[in-house]
Amino acid sequence: MLEAKNLSKNYGHYTALSQLNLSIEAGEVFCLLGANGAGKTTTIHLFLNFIEPSEGEARVNGRSVVDAPHLARAELAYIPERVNVYDQLTGVENLDFFAQLGGQRHGRSELLDYLSQVGLPARAAYQRVATYSKGMRQKVCLAIALAKQARALLLDEPTSGLDPKAANEFIQLLGDLAERGVAILMATHDLFRAREVGHRVGIMKQGHLLETVPTSSISATDLEKLYLQHMHD
């Protein structure tokens, strides 16, 4: 569903991403771990076609995001670290607005149903988003992904700034989405949650994907050890 083929990004002589090869299947959660500046956000931005690759290709459902930007974007949902929904609109109004941008029109009860599926009660749905916590804003974004029937979801540090309960709830929701067949690529510093929700984790450093590990084969302690080993090499 999400595929990177020799995907690279240079800024002048600086290599932000080098020869990334990665394939994420429908229903799979892949977590990218790495220090600041490792190339995680660059990878996500390349999939979103926000920036052009210097070499290689990012593909969504088999199509290059450069060659078919509209088709690729229709299949993708994106949650940046700073969730960008409109403060002055209510949750349900935001959902309606973004779903329509994605070409989907839904009735009021359907919109409320999407919000309730991600754990946002009707009472909150009618409040302006300005009053929401980060966790509640993220839920609106997940509801947008559902309403848009996105096939893939890209997330940049979704659990940063969430309290442990909100982070746990959010991670559960991601698991539910994956079970519905959505391919998920998540950049995170949260090793613990990456192991919890991810089917595989990838460790990145200075633009290189150094190692990919299935989470079923590694304990949290060993994952941390492996991560630190790579960071110290």
Ligand SMILES: Nc1ncnc2c1ncn2[C@@H]1O[C@H](COP(=O)(O)OP(=O)(O)OP(=O)(O)O)[C@@H](O)[C@H]1O
């Ligand atoms: N427009 C740009 N011009 C020059 N260098 C850039 C540009 N955008 C990103 N970079 C550099 O590319 C490298 C990779 O950045 P990226 O944002 O992908 O890292 P990251 O792994 O997401 O880090 P973080 O954990 O801090 O979010 C960094 O060294 C960054 O400074």
